[in-house]
Amino acid sequence: MKSFYKWLDNRVDDENNWIKEDYGIRHFLCPDVISENFVDSGSITVEEFEEDNFEVLHPVFEEWSKTAKPFSVSQKDIDEHIKEHKAEMRMRAMESGYHNFVDDGERTYYW
Numbered sequence: 637m638k639s640f641y642k643w644l645d646n647r648v649d650d651e652n653n654w655i656k657e658d659y660g661i662r663h664f665l666c667p668d669v670i671s672e673n674f675v676d677s678g679s680i681t682v683e684e685f686e687e688d689n690f691e692v693l694h695p696v697f698e699e700w701s702k703t704a705k706p707f708s709v710s711q712k713d714i715d716e717h718i719k720e721h722k723a724e725m726r727m728r729a730m731e732s733g734y735h736n737f738v739d740d741g742e743r744t745y746y747w
Contacts, residue, residue: 637688637689637690637691638690638691639688639690640685640688640689640690640692640693640694640697641667641671641688643690643694644667644670644671644697645667647707648665648666648667648670651664651665651707651709652664652665655709655714659714659718661714661717661718661721664709664714664717665706665707665709670706671685673704673706674697674700674704674706677700677704679696679697679699679700680693680696721739722739725739
């Protein structure tokens with residue numbers, strides 16, 4: 637039996653890779669949050685989700701996705717995420733005794 641959660645995790649990885657290529661942001665979408673929103677929507681029961689049957693859950697998820705749009709990303713969301721990331725990195729630099737940092741998307745440099 638094919639795992640729905642594994643499929644969702646791979647789909648989220650693909651979307652995150654696309655976001656990383658376009659915006660330089662890592663780990664923007666989370667499969668656990670999407671799963672929780674899917675179950676909370678009432679489209680399925682917790683028991684159905686825990687059974688993790690791809691053939692049962694995937695069609696329901698696709699229908700739910702048409703209105704919920706779990707993979708949609710707005711420029712406002714991206715900008716907010718970047719702002720939060722920079723604030724977190726600035727705090728880490730200060731806690732480590734450094735005065736500033738530069739994050740080029742690949743590495744973070746402190747001084």
